Amino acid sequence: MxxxxxxxxxxxxxxxxxxxxxxxxxxxxxAPPLAGTPNSTTATASSVDENGISESYIRQTSQPRWIEIDLSEQRLRAWEGKKLVYSYRISGGKRATPTPIGRFRINSKYRTHRMRGKGYNIPDVPYTMYFYEGYAIHGAYWHNRFGTPVSHGCVNLPVKQARNLYNWASYGTLVMVHN
The missing domain is CATH 1.20.5 (Single alpha-helices involved in coiled-coils or other helix-helix interfaces)
Structure with missing residues (x-):
């Protein structure tokens, strides 16, 4: 042998x-995307913050970095544990094309990527990070209406801020989307 x-x-x-x-x-x-909302069986009333995010859940994740997307405020926050790193205005999905709510993970990243769908075909979308099916966090060079829901479900950021987030986040980074 x-x-x-x-x-x-x-x-x-x-x-x-x-x-x-x-x-x-x-x-x-x-790691596959996590669908749904935070697991209420793992949190007690004293360990859930004002956004409904369990502190024990954050400690259990393998990476202390995570992204919070608050659709009611049209704001993205990037966290390292409990420390706020970035806070940016976004444009989430319109009422007819909403951004999905739940817990997900960044599963692919592209420096630039063509995005196509019903009613749009945009080349060279910068700093694209997919977190669920065809939904991504990315830069938007074609509008400046951040703070207003105008997308087809993705989370739009100004290009410079999208670059910062793209360089900060890695594959598997937790993305929590809520109203």
């Missing part, structure tokens, strides 16, 4: 070991 391993080059192949390590790391690092 050892002679077969030696002759096949597997034992001495750094490329093979690196490839296996990458596959294993990818399999164990991926």
């Amino acid at each position: 050892q002679s077969w391993i030696r002759s096949s080059g597997i034992r001495s192949s750094k490329t093979f070991c690196t490839g296996v390590a990458l596959v294993v790391a990818t399999l164990f690092s991926w």
Whole structure:
């Protein structure tokens, strides 16, 4: 058996070991989006803040960074634990095309990305971070009506602020969307 391993080059192949390590790391690092609202069974009345976010839930996540999107205020807040890092005005979804509510995770990031849907086809959308199906947080160069719901369900930010958030957030960062 050892002679077969030696002759096949597997034992001495750094490329093979690196490839296996990458596959294993990818399999164990991926986290599916979390749908729904915060789990009320994990929180007590004293551990839930004014936004309904459980402190114990924040401590249990593997990353202390998380993004809060408050649709009633049209505001995005980026947190490191309990410390506010960014607070930006956004444009969420219109009444006919609402932004989904729940807990999600950033599952893909694109420096620029073409976005298409019914009634729109926008090239080079900057700093796009998808968090649920076709819904993303991204920069919007085509309007300046932040603070007003005008999107098809995505969360629009001014380009400079979208860049800051894109550089700050990573794959798997928690995104909590609420009214």
